[in-house]
Each structure stands twice: as C-alpha cells, then as structure tokens.
Amino acid sequence: MKKENNDSNKESIPEKIKENLDLITASGGVLLGIFIIYMSLAFEIHQQDIGGTILIASLLYLLLRKRLLKSSESFDFKPTRKFVYINNIVFFLALSLSVWLIYTTLYSRSLFYFILVAVACASIALEILYSNSKKWDGWDLIKILLIGITLYGGIYYEFPGDIVGVDTRLHNPITQQTIEYGHIIPGQPYSSFPIFHILAAQTSILTSMNVYDSIFSSITFLVAFSTIFIFLLGQKLINTKAGLLAALMFVFGDYVIAFSLAIPMSLGFVFFAIILYLFIASDPKPVLRRIAAFFLYIVLILTHTIAAFALLVTAISLLVWKNINKYINNLSVNKFTIFLGTAIIFSVILLSYWMFAFECPTCSSFFDYSMNALYSGLTKYSIYSGNEELATVQEKVSNYVATNYIEYILDHLGYLIFLGIGIIGTYIWIKSKDEFKVPLSYTMILLFAFIYGFSLVGITAIIPTRWFIFTYVPFALVSAYGLFKLINLINKRFAIMFFLITIFLISFFMITSTISNNDSMLYHNEHTSLCAYKQSQLWGISTINKLFNGSYGSISPYIQGHVDPAILSVNYNFSKDKDKMYVIRKDAFIYPRLWTTMLERAGAGATPYILDEEFKKRVELNSNEIYDDGEIWGYVIKYQ
Incomplete structure (x- = not known):
C-alpha cells in the first residue's frame, strides 16, 4: 500500500510541475525583478525600471491568474x-x-x-x-x-x-x-x-x-x-x-x-x-x-x-x-x-x-x-x-x-x-x-x-x-x-x-x-545624436571644401562629425595640426554631434561629445577663422 502511494506521489510531482509551469515562471519573474533592482542599486547599472516592470507584471499575474486564464x-x-x-x-x-x-x-x-x-x-x-x-x-x-x-x-x-x-x-x-x-x-x-x-x-x-x-x-x-x-x-x-x-x-x-x-x-x-x-x-x-x-x-x-x-x-x-x-x-x-x-x-x-x-x-x-x-x-x-x-x-x-x-x-x-x-x-x-x-x-x-x-x-x-x-x-x-x-x-x-x-x-x-x-x-537632448545635416550645413561644408585644399585636423565633417578625444584636453598641443582645417557645426555646442574616431571595442558605439565654450576659446587662440555662415565654422590652425 505504501509503495502504491509513493508511486502516485512520484507521478503527481511532474504533473504538478506541468500544471503550474506558468506559476513557476511568474515566481521566477518576481525573483528576477528583485535581483535586477538590487543589482541596479548596488552597482549603478540603472535598470531599476526594467526590474520594477518585471516585478509588477509578475505580481499582477500571480494575483489575477485565475481570472486572466478564464x-x-x-x-x-x-x-x-x-x-x-x-x-x-x-x-x-x-x-x-x-x-x-x-x-x-x-x-x-x-x-x-x-x-x-x-x-x-x-x-x-x-x-x-x-x-x-x-x-x-x-x-x-x-x-x-x-x-x-x-x-x-x-x-x-x-x-x-x-x-x-x-x-x-x-x-x-x-x-x-x-x-x-x-x-x-x-x-x-x-x-x-x-x-x-x-x-x-x-x-x-x-x-x-x-x-x-x-x-x-x-x-x-x-x-x-x-x-x-x-x-x-x-x-x-x-x-x-x-x-x-x-x-x-x-x-x-x-x-x-x-x-x-x-x-x-x-x-x-x-x-x-x-x-x-x-x-x-x-x-x-x-x-x-x-x-x-x-x-x-x-x-x-x-x-x-x-x-x-x-x-x-x-x-x-x-x-x-x-x-x-x-x-x-x-x-x-x-x-x-x-x-x-x-x-x-x-x-x-x-x-x-x-x-x-x-x-x-x-x-x-x-x-x-x-x-x-x-x-x-x-x-x-x-x-x-x-x-x-x-x-x-x-x-x-x-x-x-x-x-x-x-x-x-x-x-x-x-x-x-x-x-x-x-x-x-x-x-x-x-x-x-x-x-x-x-x-x-x-x-x-x-x-x-x-x-x-x-x-x-x-x-x-x-x-x-x-x-x-x-x-x-x-x-x-x-x-x-x-x-x-x-x-x-x-x-x-x-x-x-x-x-x-x-x-x-x-x-x-x-x-x-x-x-x-x-x-x-x-527628453534630455544632450544624450541623443542626430546623424544628418541641414541643407545650409551641407552648403557650408561644400564651400569650405572649395576654399580649402589642405587636410583636415582632429575635427572633420564626415558621416558623423569625428573628433580625436585628445583635442578636448586643456593641454592639447595644437601645433600637431598646423595648417589643418577644423570644421565645426555650431549645434555641436548644444547636442552630441561629435564622436570618437574609432570604436574602442567590437560591437560598442563610439563615445559622443558636446563641445563647450572653453574649447572654442582655445581653438580661436590657435587658429584663423576663414568661414562662418551661421551654421558652420571653419578654422585653420596657425603655426606656433
């Protein structure tokens, strides 16, 4: 008799798992949500919103399960x-x-x-x-x-x-x-x-x-x-x-x-x-x-x-x-x-x-x-x-x-x-x-x-x-x-x-x-990047290309504006770029229009930058402005 009861219990466990697979998964969702919130707070991963959503949705399902299924x-x-x-x-x-x-x-x-x-x-x-x-x-x-x-x-x-x-x-x-x-x-x-x-x-x-x-x-x-x-x-x-x-x-x-x-x-x-x-x-x-x-x-x-x-x-x-x-x-x-x-x-x-x-x-x-x-x-x-x-x-x-x-x-x-x-x-x-x-x-x-x-x-x-x-x-x-x-x-x-x-x-x-x-x-304009040019900006870049036959420096107007991160340092030596052209979009001082020139690792995006007025002052001290159409600045770096 005991053996039969044990066999029936053994058979009932898999059946219970099958019948309650959604409950097991939802309970796992609750634990996952709590874990994500903890990791976000402990290690500044900033996924509290994701963890909170998983937690709330899982709890709602557990509370409303019978009604939802019907x-x-x-x-x-x-x-x-x-x-x-x-x-x-x-x-x-x-x-x-x-x-x-x-x-x-x-x-x-x-x-x-x-x-x-x-x-x-x-x-x-x-x-x-x-x-x-x-x-x-x-x-x-x-x-x-x-x-x-x-x-x-x-x-x-x-x-x-x-x-x-x-x-x-x-x-x-x-x-x-x-x-x-x-x-x-x-x-x-x-x-x-x-x-x-x-x-x-x-x-x-x-x-x-x-x-x-x-x-x-x-x-x-x-x-x-x-x-x-x-x-x-x-x-x-x-x-x-x-x-x-x-x-x-x-x-x-x-x-x-x-x-x-x-x-x-x-x-x-x-x-x-x-x-x-x-x-x-x-x-x-x-x-x-x-x-x-x-x-x-x-x-x-x-x-x-x-x-x-x-x-x-x-x-x-x-x-x-x-x-x-x-x-x-x-x-x-x-x-x-x-x-x-x-x-x-x-x-x-x-x-x-x-x-x-x-x-x-x-x-x-x-x-x-x-x-x-x-x-x-x-x-x-x-x-x-x-x-x-x-x-x-x-x-x-x-x-x-x-x-x-x-x-x-x-x-x-x-x-x-x-x-x-x-x-x-x-x-x-x-x-x-x-x-x-x-x-x-x-x-x-x-x-x-x-x-x-x-x-x-x-x-x-x-x-x-x-x-x-x-x-x-x-x-x-x-x-x-x-x-x-x-x-x-x-x-x-x-x-x-x-x-x-x-x-x-x-x-x-x-x-x-x-x-x-x-x-x-x-929302938060400073954290987005627009990869397109206005017609006036394109004309400005085209005009600069006609006026200037030399090479471009650490900032250049290609697919996205590219910038060498070293140039943003206050100790940067502009003499490295003498006779080179800097082409800068004016909205690069408002939005992240400039990106690092190389990917730091496979699959990772380059870092965006927003320029500041201090950088503009340093560029102007070390260059001659040859172009300004209200949208684009063109600077040629001087001899030091």
Missing part, C-alpha cells in the same frame, strides 16, 4: 454607424495633418505631430474592437501600413538633400556604384552580402527613380509591409483581432522605427518575419513551405549577418522547446515546420558562408572576425576581465538616468508599458499547451536574455541593441494577447477607455523615445 482573448462591441464614420474621420484627419506637418516643417517634427500619430493609432485600435469581417480586417491593415509609411518615411525624407543615419550614408554610394558598374564590386564593403544593394539597384533601374528613392521603395516600404506577417502570425496563433492589434503595436515599436532606416539588417528582418511565419503557417503542402523557407534563408545569409544569426538562434530555440513541450504535454507537433535537419542545415550553411565571406589576402573571414570580437569581449571588456568599464545596452541602460530619472522614465515609458503587458501575456501562453505558443514564449525569453545578459557582463560583440526588432515579433503577439485578456477583467464601459488610453500612451511614448526620435527630442 477571461476572453477577444473583445466585441457594436457601435452605431455614426460612431464608425466619426472614428474614420478622426483617423484620416489626424494622419493628413501629421503628413502636412512633416511636409511644411523641415528638420524637425513638432509635439503636435507625435500627438496626431498617437491619435491615429488609437483610432485604429478602436476600429479593431468593432471589426468583425474580412472587409474591415483589410481596411485596418491598410491603415496600419499607412501609419508605418508615415512614421518611417517622415524620418527618411525629413532632411532634403541629405541622408539620415550612419549606415544609410554608406549604402547609398555602394548602390550607386552597383548601378554604374552593373555588378557587385569585389572587395567593397558588403560585397559578400550584396542582396540589399542588388535589390535597390534593380528598383532604381526598373523604375528610373534616383538611388535615394529606390532604397526607400525597395527596403523601408518592405519593413512597413512586413507587419502583414505579424498579423498572419497573430491570426494563426490567437485570432484576427489580436493579429491586427499585434501588427499595430509592432509598427510603432521604438526599435522598429529606429531600424526602419534602409540598411541591410532592415531587409534581413523582412526575410526573418516571412520565414518565422512559414515555420508556423498551416499549409496543405508543407514540403513547399520548407523549400520556400530554405530558399529565403539562403537569401537572408547573403543579406545580413545579425539577421541570419538571429533566425538561427530562433530556429534552434523553437526546435528545442517544441520537443520539450511535446514531451511534457504529449502533443503531436506535425504542424511545426522545424526539425533537427532544419537547424543542422541552417547552421552548416551559415557557418560555412561566414568562413568564406570577407576572405581576401588582407583580411580574415567574417567568422574569424566574430570569434576575435567575442574573445576580445570576454578577455578585455567583460566582468571576467577585471576591467571596470562594463558595456551596457546603450539605449535601455544609460548613465543619464543617474542625473534625471524622471526624463529617463518618460523616455522609456512606452517600452515599459509594452514590456509589462507582454510579460503577462507570456505567462498566459506558457500555461497553454498549444503546439506553438509555449516554444515561442520561451524563445522570446531567450532573445531578451541575449539582449540584456550579454550586455550586463560586458560582451557587446553581438550588438545587442539590434536584436530588439527581431524580439518584438513574438513580443507584439503576447502583448496584444495580454491586453485583450486584461480589458476583459474590467467593466465593458471602462474597458474601452482603458484600452484606448493604453494604446495612445504606448504609441506616443514609443514614437517620441530617443531610440526612435533623434531629430525632435522631447
């Missing part, structure tokens, strides 16, 4: 026809006014612009609640696409005659040269990863558009268009309304806006979203899905390294958690198009090409470069190296929080709300025995661990800030799911108001964040 994952209400007309008028009026503001105001976007875009987003969210037909679904998707094009295009075309960003400025001339030569130039940057430039060049040739417009049409537009696959994923995993809301929440995501600028990684993300959908989509011909996914992965490898590696990590994680979920819940997982062979083939192809890419007599392969960067991060800049200068996730963990915490919170409020709701949705998904939801949830947690974990120990070789856009794909799904679950706990009359306020706040603070908004900062 609540509906959708929401319906039937408005009057007049209400529907008014809502559509509000959307198009807000969107039209926002476009008009961009068109009539160069080089900046006003606070009113951001409010209008947030109102348009809230209007779409409201329409999602009462849309109950395929006709409305298509209409909502078109509106979401318009929001994306407005946000991404507004930044792209905000500086007529110039290119916003650093990497974008590099890819424009490469595309132009590709058109002129008719082929990819060997040995040129990205010659081993040419898909971006080939696609942009083809678009330019076929449409007769200039390079600048063709890059936007072939790349940035596709980033906005990729929200359709977010919708399809949400529709497959949850329902149509949740899919639409996930697409909306994704399109105004801070890092989505930041990486909507036309760079190879942005195009790589488009392929990432399509392949992830192919892994999950139901299809009567799964073989065709696998062939399409395999072909797109080859294209992805030839597009960008981080995007390809992010997909490989995602595929391996989904494979592992698919099998764990299958074992725990005794599921048949025939619909999940990820097998051991898929992960092995993807890994072999990726590593093989990385060993070949960039291989030339004067440089190592990309694989060697990556391994060296990782080794350097471990031995020189991680906590294991004894180096006190530890890397952080630059936009989420920053020193400025120590001086102005309120502005820091406002800057990250949209992300924090998004994160908190998503955490609640994730716990609910983990409780599910669904073939797809559990593996996706734990894969998403793994991606966040890559972002924050590597950075907190000082390893930035994986460039963690670029992983957010990939993580936002599943996270937008769980956030939309979590929000629907939450509003169903509230009285219907107040639920709609809570829903609209939440979407308005997330969208407003996401699009005004310094991550996605470097041109019209609402």
Whole structure:
C-alpha cells in the first residue's frame, strides 16, 4: 500500500510541475525583478525600471491568474454607424495633418505631430474592437501600413538633400556604384552580402527613380509591409483581432522605427518575419513551405549577418522547446515546420558562408572576425576581465538616468508599458499547451536574455541593441494577447477607455523615445545624436571644401562629425595640426554631434561629445577663422 502511494506521489510531482509551469515562471519573474533592482542599486547599472516592470507584471499575474486564464482573448462591441464614420474621420484627419506637418516643417517634427500619430493609432485600435469581417480586417491593415509609411518615411525624407543615419550614408554610394558598374564590386564593403544593394539597384533601374528613392521603395516600404506577417502570425496563433492589434503595436515599436532606416539588417528582418511565419503557417503542402523557407534563408545569409544569426538562434530555440513541450504535454507537433535537419542545415550553411565571406589576402573571414570580437569581449571588456568599464545596452541602460530619472522614465515609458503587458501575456501562453505558443514564449525569453545578459557582463560583440526588432515579433503577439485578456477583467464601459488610453500612451511614448526620435527630442537632448545635416550645413561644408585644399585636423565633417578625444584636453598641443582645417557645426555646442574616431571595442558605439565654450576659446587662440555662415565654422590652425 505504501509503495502504491509513493508511486502516485512520484507521478503527481511532474504533473504538478506541468500544471503550474506558468506559476513557476511568474515566481521566477518576481525573483528576477528583485535581483535586477538590487543589482541596479548596488552597482549603478540603472535598470531599476526594467526590474520594477518585471516585478509588477509578475505580481499582477500571480494575483489575477485565475481570472486572466478564464477571461476572453477577444473583445466585441457594436457601435452605431455614426460612431464608425466619426472614428474614420478622426483617423484620416489626424494622419493628413501629421503628413502636412512633416511636409511644411523641415528638420524637425513638432509635439503636435507625435500627438496626431498617437491619435491615429488609437483610432485604429478602436476600429479593431468593432471589426468583425474580412472587409474591415483589410481596411485596418491598410491603415496600419499607412501609419508605418508615415512614421518611417517622415524620418527618411525629413532632411532634403541629405541622408539620415550612419549606415544609410554608406549604402547609398555602394548602390550607386552597383548601378554604374552593373555588378557587385569585389572587395567593397558588403560585397559578400550584396542582396540589399542588388535589390535597390534593380528598383532604381526598373523604375528610373534616383538611388535615394529606390532604397526607400525597395527596403523601408518592405519593413512597413512586413507587419502583414505579424498579423498572419497573430491570426494563426490567437485570432484576427489580436493579429491586427499585434501588427499595430509592432509598427510603432521604438526599435522598429529606429531600424526602419534602409540598411541591410532592415531587409534581413523582412526575410526573418516571412520565414518565422512559414515555420508556423498551416499549409496543405508543407514540403513547399520548407523549400520556400530554405530558399529565403539562403537569401537572408547573403543579406545580413545579425539577421541570419538571429533566425538561427530562433530556429534552434523553437526546435528545442517544441520537443520539450511535446514531451511534457504529449502533443503531436506535425504542424511545426522545424526539425533537427532544419537547424543542422541552417547552421552548416551559415557557418560555412561566414568562413568564406570577407576572405581576401588582407583580411580574415567574417567568422574569424566574430570569434576575435567575442574573445576580445570576454578577455578585455567583460566582468571576467577585471576591467571596470562594463558595456551596457546603450539605449535601455544609460548613465543619464543617474542625473534625471524622471526624463529617463518618460523616455522609456512606452517600452515599459509594452514590456509589462507582454510579460503577462507570456505567462498566459506558457500555461497553454498549444503546439506553438509555449516554444515561442520561451524563445522570446531567450532573445531578451541575449539582449540584456550579454550586455550586463560586458560582451557587446553581438550588438545587442539590434536584436530588439527581431524580439518584438513574438513580443507584439503576447502583448496584444495580454491586453485583450486584461480589458476583459474590467467593466465593458471602462474597458474601452482603458484600452484606448493604453494604446495612445504606448504609441506616443514609443514614437517620441530617443531610440526612435533623434531629430525632435522631447527628453534630455544632450544624450541623443542626430546623424544628418541641414541643407545650409551641407552648403557650408561644400564651400569650405572649395576654399580649402589642405587636410583636415582632429575635427572633420564626415558621416558623423569625428573628433580625436585628445583635442578636448586643456593641454592639447595644437601645433600637431598646423595648417589643418577644423570644421565645426555650431549645434555641436548644444547636442552630441561629435564622436570618437574609432570604436574602442567590437560591437560598442563610439563615445559622443558636446563641445563647450572653453574649447572654442582655445581653438580661436590657435587658429584663423576663414568661414562662418551661421551654421558652420571653419578654422585653420596657425603655426606656433
């Protein structure tokens, strides 16, 4: 008898773990939140907001668990026809006014612009609640696409005659040269990863558009268009309304806006979203899905390294958690198009090409470069190296929080709300025995661990800030799911108001964040960097180049303003730069327009500087001013 009881107890323990996996994970979230807060206070990591959000969301789930699990994952209400007309008028009026503001105001976007875009987003969210037909679904998707094009295009075309960003400025001339030569130039940057430039060049040739417009049409537009696959994923995993809301929440995501600028990684993300959908989509011909996914992965490898590696990590994680979920819940997982062979083939192809890419007599392969960067991060800049200068996730963990915490919170409020709701949705998904939801949830947690974990120990070789856009794909799904679950706990009359306020706040603070908004900062201007020139500044630099035939000194007007940190020292000897030209933007004394000339370690951004009046006095004492147009100063260093 005792033996039978012992056997039943042994059998009940695994069953209890399976039934309470969400509780275990949420309890771990509480402990993680407390740990992050402690580490932030003890070592000045400045992640109290992240730890607090995890802690609060985990506690809320533990308190509301039973009600959340029983609540509906959708929401319906039937408005009057007049209400529907008014809502559509509000959307198009807000969107039209926002476009008009961009068109009539160069080089900046006003606070009113951001409010209008947030109102348009809230209007779409409201329409999602009462849309109950395929006709409305298509209409909502078109509106979401318009929001994306407005946000991404507004930044792209905000500086007529110039290119916003650093990497974008590099890819424009490469595309132009590709058109002129008719082929990819060997040995040129990205010659081993040419898909971006080939696609942009083809678009330019076929449409007769200039390079600048063709890059936007072939790349940035596709980033906005990729929200359709977010919708399809949400529709497959949850329902149509949740899919639409996930697409909306994704399109105004801070890092989505930041990486909507036309760079190879942005195009790589488009392929990432399509392949992830192919892994999950139901299809009567799964073989065709696998062939399409395999072909797109080859294209992805030839597009960008981080995007390809992010997909490989995602595929391996989904494979592992698919099998764990299958074992725990005794599921048949025939619909999940990820097998051991898929992960092995993807890994072999990726590593093989990385060993070949960039291989030339004067440089190592990309694989060697990556391994060296990782080794350097471990031995020189991680906590294991004894180096006190530890890397952080630059936009989420920053020193400025120590001086102005309120502005820091406002800057990250949209992300924090998004994160908190998503955490609640994730716990609910983990409780599910669904073939797809559990593996996706734990894969998403793994991606966040890559972002924050590597950075907190000082390893930035994986460039963690670029992983957010990939993580936002599943996270937008769980956030939309979590929000629907939450509003169903509230009285219907107040639920709609809570829903609209939440979407308005997330969208407003996401699009005004310094991550996605470097041109019209609402918070701590001294901690953002604008990588673009006004037309008058470009004319000034062009004029100086015509007037001066010599070389430039320690400050030069290239992609970003570059500065040798040594020149900022009061003991700097200007005679080293005699007869050289210093070209200085006047706003470099207000904003961080100057950066160190070299990266101090792989994957880490150079340090920004703001000049002061003391520096200007020292330059004027040691130079002759030859140019001043109100935007640009030109100084030639004198003989000492």
